[in-house]
Amino acid sequence: TEACLGAIEGAGALNAFVHHTPEIALERAAAADARLANGDAPAMCGLPIGIKDLFCTKGVASQAGSRILEGFLPEYESTVSQNLADAGAVMLGKLNMDEFAMGSSNETSTYGNAVNPWRRGNDDAQLTPGGSSGGSASAVAADLCLAATGTDTGGSIRQPAAFTGTVGIKPTYGRCSRWGIVAFASSLDQAGPMTKSVRDAAIMLEAMCGHDPKDSTSADLPVPNFEAALNGDIKGKKIGIPKEYRMDGMPEEIETLWQDGIAMMKDAGAEIVDISLPHTKYALPAYYVIAPAEASSNLARYDGVRYGHRAKLDQGDGITEMYEKTRAEGFGDEVKRRVMIGTYVLSAGFYDAYYNRARRVRTLIKRDFEQVFAQGIDAILTPATPSAAFGLGEMTDADPVAMYLNDVFTVTVNLAGLPGIAVPAGLDKQGLPLGLQLIGQPWAEADLLCVAHVLE
Numbered sequence: 127t128e129a130c131l132g133a134i135e136g137a138g139a140l141n142a143f144v145h146h147t148p149e150i151a152l153e154r155a156a157a158a159d160a161r162l163a164n165g166d167a168p169a170m171c172g173l174p175i176g177i178k179d180l181f182c183t184k185g186v187a188s189q190a191g192s193r194i195l196e197g198f199l200p201e202y203e204s205t206v207s208q209n210l211a212d213a214g215a216v217m218l219g220k221l222n223m224d225e226f227a228m229g230s231s232n233e234t235s236t237y238g239n240a241v242n243p244w245r246r247g248n249d250d251a252q253l254t255p256g257g258s259s260g261g262s263a264s265a266v267a268a269d270l271c272l273a274a275t276g277t278d279t280g281g282s283i284r285q286p287a288a289f290t291g292t293v294g295i296k297p298t299y300g301r302c303s304r305w306g307i308v309a310f311a312s313s314l315d316q317a318g319p320m321t322k323s324v325r326d327a328a329i330m331l332e333a334m335c336g337h338d339p340k341d342s343t344s345a346d347l348p349v350p351n352f353e354a355a356l357n358g359d360i361k362g363k364k365i366g367i368p369k370e371y372r373m374d375g376m377p378e379e380i381e382t383l384w385q386d387g388i389a390m391m392k393d394a395g396a397e398i399v400d401i402s403l404p405h406t407k408y409a410l411p412a413y414y415v416i417a418p419a420e421a422s423s424n425l426a427r428y429d430g431v432r433y434g435h436r437a438k439l440d441q442g443d444g445i446t447e448m449y450e451k452t453r454a455e456g457f458g459d460e461v462k463r464r465v466m467i468g469t470y471v472l473s474a475g476f477y478d479a480y481y482n483r484a485r486r487v488r489t490l491i492k493r494d495f496e497q498v499f500a501q502g503i504d505a506i507l508t509p510a511t512p513s514a515a516f517g518l519g520e521m522t523d524a525d526p527v528a529m530y531l532n533d534v535f536t537v538t539v540n541l542a543g544l545p546g547i548a549v550p551a552g553l554d555k556q557g558l559p560l561g562l563q564l565i566g567q568p569w570a571e572a573d574l575l576c577v578a579h580v581l582e
């Protein structure tokens with residue numbers, strides 16, 4: 127813990143940790159020492175970790191990367207961060223992220239962007255660590271903590287993991303409790319670990335997840351021993367390769383990476399099967415209707431009354447002016463864009479044309495996966511992202527849709543509620559990490575981790 131606190135102090139330029147809690151960390155580390163001395167050592171006893179700013183942590187600033195939650199000190203601890211604390215983990219502080227987890231580059235954060243510790247060859251230009259869990263990815267990649275929590279609504283664990291050469295798993299929807307995590311799109315949001323290795327991910331996921339009566343969508347299922355599943359044996363497993371993920375204009379390096387991954391799986395005795403997920407091309411448009419729709423509803427609670435920031439009012443201003451001014455000041459541009467899109471697609475005149483249609487598309491996407499799994503496919507192998515980490519500012523100057531396209535390989539997994547993992551799989555020509563994604567059957571995280579372990 128002391129070593130990590132020192133590393134964090136020396137790595138301010140990465141802007142990964144945005145709220146520092148060294149006193150809490152040292153206190154918890156001492157408590158962990160005492161537990162170890164008593165021979166009572168839970169799975170993560172004394173391991174220093176970072177917590178994404180989206181998780182409510184009792185008495186510690188939790189702003190979801192937004193100005194509107196300035197000054198908000200939660201009265202409660204999220205179930206996931208509590209589970210980790212119960213397992214002995216030591217929280218070092220809160221990690222940077224895109225505002226309300228909306229983004230793929232950590233550039234919509236009220237704290238300013240986090241920075242990727244990797245560089246393109248000899249080029250000094252700063253790169254994005256990805257988003258929205260950019261602070262988590264940067265901190266793990268730069269050894270500021272041993273692991274971190276992330277959340278993934280459309281790829282926010284897997285894409286930053288791929289951009290920083292780390293491992294990130296989004297479990298099956300319902301595996302981790304969402305209680306105490308600031309809601310973005312409730313039917314898609316899931317928490318998961320971001321770590322240096324698949325083994326660490328298995329250990330941390332086991333500590334994080336489990337049934338929670340406080341979240342009605344949390345599954346009442348036993349938590350498997352994920353680490354025990356890492357036996358290196360994938361002989362006879364069927365790995366599906368979906369032809370729809372071979373996109374036009376995909377860089378050759380990504381295709382090569384994918385082929386290398388396929389070869390590794392084959393060498394390890396897996397059977398490679400060509401599969402089709404025909405509705406893949408509709409996933410991104412459906413996601414960018416459903417996620418903003420749910421966000422516009424979830425973000426209605428930030429009204430200047432209950433949480434965080436309230437605008438200064440002029441003489442004669444009423445409650446409407448208070449809402450308007452607070453929300454105008456408190457939300458950034460991307461959040462406003464999403465609230466407007468969401469409100470529009472949910473409005474009486476357009477509900478059927480957009481929201482309902484997107485929901486139907488979601489069902490078709492889910493069925494695509496069900497059919498493939500019914501054929502006996504154990505896991506699906508795809509690239510995690512369409513490119514390596516891009517430069518800061520490179521995408522924000524383009525139109526917002528260019529940024530949305532980054533999620534092309536990841537959003538299907540959230541729409542179908544499936545587990546997905548990003549594993550570092552090599553470097554591009556400029557020496558930047560690239561990741562592969564494995565998608566598993568519902569609740570089959572143990573199998574998924576086993577396959578991922580062979581790939582890493």
Ligand code: GLN
Binds near residue numbers: 227277282310417533
């Ligand atoms: N980049 C996607 C978005 O902006 C995904 C975000 C996420 O998974 N939280 O919505």
